[in-house]
Amino acid sequence: MLLVVISLFSFLPVIFIFVFATAPGAAVQSLVGAIILTFAFTGLFASQSVYFNKQWFRFQDMLVASRVSPASYAVGLSVSGLVVALPGVLVALVLVLLSAPVPAIGVLVALATALLLWIGLVFVGFAIGATTKNARRANSIPQVLSIALGFLPPVYYPLSTLDRYPVAQAFAMLIPTTHAAQLAKYYFGLIDIPVWQVALGWAYLLGFTALMGLIASRRAHWVDP
Amino acid sequence: MEVVRVEGLGKTYPGGTKALEGVSFSIDKGQIFCLLGRNGAGKTTLLRILATQLKPTAGRAFVLGHDVLQDPKAIRPHIAVVPQEARPQMLLSPYDHILYFCMIRGQSRGTARERTRKVMDDLGLWEHRDKLASDLSGGLRQRLIIAMALVADPEVLFLDEPTIGLDPLGRRSVWHMLRELTRKGATILLTTHYLDEAEMLADDLLIVDKGRTAFHGTVEEAKGDTGVGMRVIVEHPAGNGTGPPEVLEPRSAEEILAIVERGLREKRKVTFKPASLEEAFIKIVGGSIEVEDT
Numbered sequence: 001m002l003l004v005v006i007s008l009f010s011f012l013p014v015i016f017i018f019v020f021a022t023a024p025g026a027a028v029q030s031l032v033g034a035i036i037l038t039f040a041f042t043g044l045f046a047s048q049s050v051y052f053n054k055q056w057f058r059f060q061d062m063l064v065a066s067r068v069s070p071a072s073y074a075v076g077l078s079v080s081g082l083v084v085a086l087p088g089v090l091v092a093l094v095l096v097l098l099s100a101p102v103p104a105i106g107v108l109v110a111l112a113t114a115l116l117l118w119i120g121l122v123f124v125g126f127a128i129g130a131t132t133k134n135a136r137r138a139n140s141i142p143q144v145l146s147i148a149l150g151f152l153p154p155v156y157y158p159l160s161t162l163d164r165y166p167v168a169q170a171f172a173m174l175i176p177t178t179h180a181a182q183l184a185k186y187y188f189g190l191i192d193i194p195v196w197q198v199a200l201g202w203a204y205l206l207g208f209t210a211l212m213g214l215i216a217s218r219r220a221h222w223v224d225p
Numbered sequence: 226m227e228v229v230r231v232e233g234l235g236k237t238y239p240g241g242t243k244a245l246e247g248v249s250f251s252i253d254k255g256q257i258f259c260l261l262g263r264n265g266a267g268k269t270t271l272l273r274i275l276a277t278q279l280k281p282t283a284g285r286a287f288v289l290g291h292d293v294l295q296d297p298k299a300i301r302p303h304i305a306v307v308p309q310e311a312r313p314q315m316l317l318s319p320y321d322h323i324l325y326f327c328m329i330r331g332q333s334r335g336t337a338r339e340r341t342r343k344v345m346d347d348l349g350l351w352e353h354r355d356k357l358a359s360d361l362s363g364g365l366r367q368r369l370i371i372a373m374a375l376v377a378d379p380e381v382l383f384l385d386e387p388t389i390g391l392d393p394l395g396r397r398s399v400w401h402m403l404r405e406l407t408r409k410g411a412t413i414l415l416t417t418h419y420l421d422e423a424e425m426l427a428d429d430l431l432i433v434d435k436g437r438t439a440f441h442g443t444v445e446e447a448k449g450d451t452g453v454g455m456r457v458i459v460e461h462p463a464g465n466g467t468g469p470p471e472v473l474e475p476r477s478a479e480e481i482l483a484i485v486e487r488g489l490r491e492k493r494k495v496t497f498k499p500a501s502l503e504e505a506f507i508k509i510v511g512g513s514i515e516v517e518d519t
Contacts (some may be wrong), residue, residue, distance in 0.1 A: 056310035062373065065276045065383070066330055141390040224279045225239060225296070 026158065028099045029190055032110075033156035035092050036181045037112040040149060042081045043121030044142050049077050050129025051138035052219065070222035078122040102188050110187035116205045117180040121149075123212035130220035148175070157183040158191065175209045226254040228289060228381055229275060233281030236270050236436075240390045244270040245436045247284070252414060252429065255407050259427035260379040260416040263510060267436040268416040269309055269385055275414065276306045276383045288381060306378035307387045309416075315359035319350050319369045322358065326373045337376075344372045347402060363390040369400060375406075382406065384415040388422060400426055424502040434510045447505040457484050460494040 054060040063073055093107070102110075125142070132138045153175040154162060159182060162169040172178045179201040184189045186198060229252040236245040245267045252258045258266045273279040277285055277297035285292060289300040313322055323344060327337030345351040348368045353361060358369065367390045372384065382424035384403075388396045396419075403413055403426060417423055423430060424444050431445070432440040440447055459471040475481045 056312060057314060058308035060272070061276070061278050061308040062306055062311065062326075063329065064278045065301055066377065067302040068329055134491050223277065224273070 025190070028096055028188075029158055030156045031092050031096050031183055032101075032184050032188055032190060035089055035096070035110075036114050036117065036177060036184050037150045037155055038085050038089050038092070039082070039118040040177050040180070041083045041146055043078065043118040043123075044125050044145055044149065045133070046078045046081055046122050047127075047129035047142050048125075048126030048138055049081065050126050051132045051135070053077065053079050054130070055133070055138075056135060064222060073222070074126065080124070082118065096188060100189060106187045106189060109130075110184040113180050113183040113187070113201075116209055117176060120176060120205065120209035120212045123209065123216035125214040125221040127212065130216075147209050149177045153178045153181075158185075160191075166201065176205060179204045226491040227251050228254050228256075229258070229414065230287045231284070233400060234271070234274065234281050234286050235272060236267075236279070236348055237282045243436055245274075245281075245433075248431075248433065248436075249284075250429075250438075250441055252412055254412055255410055255423075256428040257403060257407055257413045257415065257426045258429045258431070259294075259423040260414065260431050260433065261420070261506060262407070262416075262439075266433045266510075268433060270436075271433065272306075272348045272414060272416055276304060277301060277347050278306070284389045303380040305374040305382050306381070307371055307384045308376045309385035313355065313358035313361075313366055313369050313373075317358055317375050317432055319345065319365075320354040322369055322440050323372050324352075324374055325377045330377045332353055332376075340376055344375050344481075348372050348375075349398065356360075364392050367391055367394060368399070371402075379409060382411055382413045383414065383505035384497050386416055386418060388417070388419065396422065400467075420501070420503040420506055431432070432506065433507050440509050447502060447509070448500045450505075455481075455500055456498040456499060457481065458496040459484065459488055460496070462491060462493050 016040055034225070060073070096102075124145075128145075129138065132141065153172045155177050159169065159172065159178065161170060182191070182193060183198065183201045183205075186193050229250075231248055231250050234245055234248045235243075237243045248267075248271060252256075260271060262268045270279065273365045274281045274293060275288055277288075277293050277300055278296060285294070287293070289303055291297075293300065307472055313319070317325075320341060323341045324337050327340050328334065342351070345354060348371065350368055350372060351363065353365055358366060363371065368386070371384075371387055372445060374384075382403075388399050391399065400422070403415075407413060415426070427444055430440070430442060430447055431438065440450070444448065455475065457473045457475055459473065461470065473480075473484055477482060485495055487493075
């Protein structure tokens with residue numbers, strides 16, 4: 001039971017950084033990054049559930065032949081992962097709020113950003129899971145993507161760290177988690193960014209979600225073509 | 226009453242592979258309909274089309290009077306499927322698997338608990354209810370998957386090689402259960418590689434080969450149409466036999482009597498071997514069932 005509880009906090013190392021870091025501002029930013037990435041990874045790793053339920057357990061076939069609708073299957077499958085991750089998010093949120101008091105509206109908008117990113121990456125997860133044909137790829141593709149989306153871009157660390165590397169900074173702006181993290185840090189009052197960058201962040205996330213939704217709808221099938 | 230009707234059904238996969246071509250048949254209420262064929266012959270494709278999981282590219286198919294392509298939602302609440310090579314979730318107990326499937330099927334928690342108990346009792350799973358699925362034997366896991374399909378009390382049950390991995394007693398308990406279901410009015414379509422299973426269960430039989438109908442009829446018709454009859458094996462006299470025994474196929478009672486008389490006269494051992502579906506099948510598809518299509 002203890003192991004299950006500990007496993008809920010996938011970003012445990014970040015909590016250690018938070019406790020022991022000498023630069024508290026950076027530590028709080030890393031906690032916000034942890035919240036964003038928890039949502040992101042929960043969405044992305046839906047790909048494993050999609051693959052294993054369809055190709056390995058064959059539960060999708062059993063559910064197609066029942067009164068379950070494709071929408072309720074998709075929502076159930078993706079939300080279940082999020083529900084498991086929520087206790088960890090809650091702890092991180094409490095730690096952030098203890099460090100930097102934020103108005104309720106700021107917290108809600110920051111969480112809305114994370115939720116939008118989650119929806120976009122759930123679509124990515126469905127597109128990957130539905131087209132993956134073997135278990136090795138089903139496990140490794142989201143792992144590799146989680147490095148590209150989570151650990152390399154400025155999510156745990158501030159975007160300003162890349163000021164000396166304009167190419168890397170420009171590249172980071174192509175990654176959806178960067179925008180979500182920037183917006184969340186902004187709404188938590190941890191960084192100040194111009195209004196156009198806020199608008200760009202939302203536009204990017206909305207566009208990304210819509211595009212991934214389109215791709216997922218074409219690739220993930222309830223009834224095979 | 227006709228429960229399943231298939232008219233000139235065909236399926237060509239997006240890559241161009243032709244899996245089914247011009248298959249037609251019907252299944253009456255309460256029948257067990259067996260689909261036989263070599264690996265890759267199109268059995269699973271046909272079953273998945275009828276279970277509304279795969280779209281056909283030619284012909285039409287109706288289940289309980291509804292078109293599988295036009296009106297799948299009307300079919301789905303009344304059917305259940307045991308897919309080929311389905312596996313339980315290793316970290317869930319058999320009880321949880323079955324209970325959740327009852328609830329997914331729309332049963333209240335109370336009804337689901339009662340139904341779970343009943344199905345687990347019927348399939349000999351109750352004593353294993355709290356084990357993790359990872360700790361079950363292969364046969365018990367397969368029984369669990371079958372139980373998950375049976376909770377729905379379906380009008381039409383689609384089973385894709387349901388007894389694979391079961392021991393002889395496990396297979397017989399599944400056969401008994403399927404017969405019980407048909408007695409209550411359920412209709413069953415099953416694919417199998419076990420010809421003794423088809424021989425034991427099939428009210429009607431369809432043999433598909435390379436996506437086409439190779440035979441449709443009863444087990445007895447399959448044996449009759451292919452000329453497969455009783456075999457009589459006549460051993461060489463004791464101490465005098467070097468070659469294989471004689472294998473004879475008598476066509477009449479007189480021929481059988483003549484063989485027996487000869488055996489008695491020459492003091493040779495005579496063994497009777499009834500006609501098997503396996504021999505008829507091999508004659509129909511022209512090879513062993515184990516041969517993989519390439």
